Amino acid sequence: MKLKSPFFIPLIMMDEEIFWKKLNDKLSNDKWQYVDYYGLQSFLRNKQELVVVDVSGEDNSKYFHHPKIDYLNISLKVIIDSLTKLKNQNKMIICVCAGGPKSAVAAQILRFKGMDAYYLSGGIEAIAKQPQSI
16 A cells, blocks of 8 residues: 655655654654643543554553553554554544654554544653653
8 A cells, every 4th residue: 555645755765764863853843743641641531532552562551551542552564454443443543652753653644544643742751751651
């Protein structure tokens, strides 16, 4: 499946180190859709049901113990293959990774495909620094 987003096509062809640098630059300059720890707490206080999609490749479910959260561990490499599964959830999607960049890419792909997706600013590292998990 081809993505027609002009931002992703050139990045896919780059060296991995250059890719992450350019992505971090892009994230700091663009108004990408993200949520931080406190925004996530606010969604849950307002009884918003969420799907947390962890694209880090690690199991970080210990940070997301909440009855309104469905936790899925889906690699960024196979996120496109999981579109049907994610669309069927009919919930807001919060993408997470260790620090933020991979989840931003995942959220942008999902938004491009018409889903209500955001990335967690600061990633799991930001959640781990909080006094309590979600």
